[in-house]
């Protein structure tokens with residue numbers, strides 16, 4: 001099974017309307033690389049105008065309920081209505097900062113799929129767990145606990161983002177990335193059988209234009225989830241180019 005490379009920018013809480021010029025340049029540059037799927041996930045406020053530029057646009061979170069008395073929240077059908085095609089769920093900044101548990105992430109992923117969105121489900125271990133040798137067990141437990149009950153594998157991506165690699169400039173060794181992605185693929189296979197071959201596994205954490213080719217070339221790495229380096233075309237497009245090169 002050939003999985004198309006997938007490079008996704010997570011803008012986190014960055015970007016006023018002036019930043020749409022960068023998104024436009026990113027989408028324009030990405031069109032030169034037909035073999036790579038590119039998406040940007042801006043703050044809620046930019047989803048509508050960014051989607052109107054014609055590139056794949058996503059949310060960074062959604063509420064598990066479609067509507068109701070949940071002040072400040074945005075639901076999956078609302079994201080779809082604003083033009084989003086995908087949503088990130090379970091990012092470590094939400095798991096840690098907003099006390100989201102696997103069950104919450106699972107409910108959000110299910111709601112997103114029901115709303116017709118694709119999902120990027122994030123998992124990743126803290127530094128202490130990595131240092132104690134428990135990273136694979138920790139991440140596989142997150143995968144098992146956060147996966148929706150039933151899903152179309154082509155609409156799910158799992159992003160492995162070691163917490164200690166996010167925004168730090170530190171990245172795991174290529175061997176450690178490949179081992180983790182292989183373990184996630186095997187767990188998906190146990191769970192859903194052959195469909196696991198269609199799930200794209202992204203690496204995230206300090207990806208940049210210099211390290212992207214090595215990371216994206218690792219076994220079972222189908223793309224990248226990029227934070228800081230996704231905010232400008234100058235930093236993001238070299239990652240897309242690297243994805244196109246390693247195919």
Ligand SMILES: O=C(CO)COP(=O)(O)O
Pocket residue numbers: 010091161165166167168204205206207225226227228229
């Ligand atoms: O959290 C991330 C993407 O979701 C990674 O962020 P950085 O690329 O800034 O390390």
